[in-house]
Amino acid sequence: TVAFLDKDTAKPMTRTITLGLKTGAAGREEVFAKLSDHPTVFTLPASMLNELEPGTLKLRDKKILPITADAVAKIEMTLESGSITLVKTDGVWNIALPTSGRAHQERVKLILDRLTALTAMGFRSEKASEVQFGLDRPRGSISLFKAGSDKPTTLKIGADSPAGAVAFVQSSSADVVAAVGASEVGVFLAPTACYYDPTLWLLPDKADIGAITLQRSDGVTELVRSADGKWRMTKPLDAPVDAENVNSILDRLDNLTATRIVSIGEKTRAYYARGAGVLSATFAVRPHDAATSQPASK
DSSP states (O other): OEEEEOOTTOOOEEEOOEEEEEEESSSSSSEEEEETTTOOEEEEEEEEEHHTTTHHHSSSSSSSSOOGGGGGHHHEETTTTTTEEEEEEEEEEEEESSSSSSSSSHHHHHHHHHTTTTSSSSEOOOOOOOGGOOOSOOOOEEEEEEETTTOEEEEEEEEEOTTTSSEEEEEEOOEEEEEEHHHGOOOOOOGGGGGGEEEEEOOOOTEEEEEEEHHHHEEEEEEEEOSSEEEEEESSSEEOHHHHHHHHHHHHEEEEOOOOOOOOOOOOOOGGGGGSSSOOEEEEEEEOSSSSSOOEEO
């Protein structure tokens, strides 16, 4: 039965088609059919039996999260590596918890694009417990908040299938378990540290580096820039230096960016800083063409 509005009168209308037995005639398989308000009996391809009865799960929208990336103003994630809260202010993503800081903008955009485009390969209709799909102890939980709303849309990431081809997820907006490609959920389970901006330091605009101190395991080297722009070594000895090597150091300090962030917080694992090649670089920043130096940065 199909309900619709008459385009001329805007009057609600319904039409009902009834599909009957197969005709049994040779050739293409057909079934008898009849409109409820018309006496004529006619035939239709037998495939109509399946096409008009796809089942509830096949009719469901395959898009898992009913939200767009642009509408998201806050993200709360609970992962095996910890919990993290990201907030968008004036179009820029920042991290509120566990440690405040600027977020990795490209990373957040990637996650939102992948989340809002996530599509189900199929749905599971079994009325089984959450344990069957690993949703009682999810590997991850991601909540997306719209601006001005405290009611999120949440995605829980459960277990992989026994064969490992699909992963089971569930949205708070639906009571059904969806199956997605196992490879698609990997990006959602990355450590929380990767959401921090990898830019460690940018040279302030119109500023120069006036002094550099390099402390290595074999001693301390100090370099000082004179008013005429020439560099000279003051430790471990007083001597002129090769400008090309100094410029190489300055290029690295001008925009110091990590390849990736591996740990955030005070409880840093000791082995991250263990080894013979520990280096500490301290540099004094001064305004362009100014004689006085600002406090050193390390």
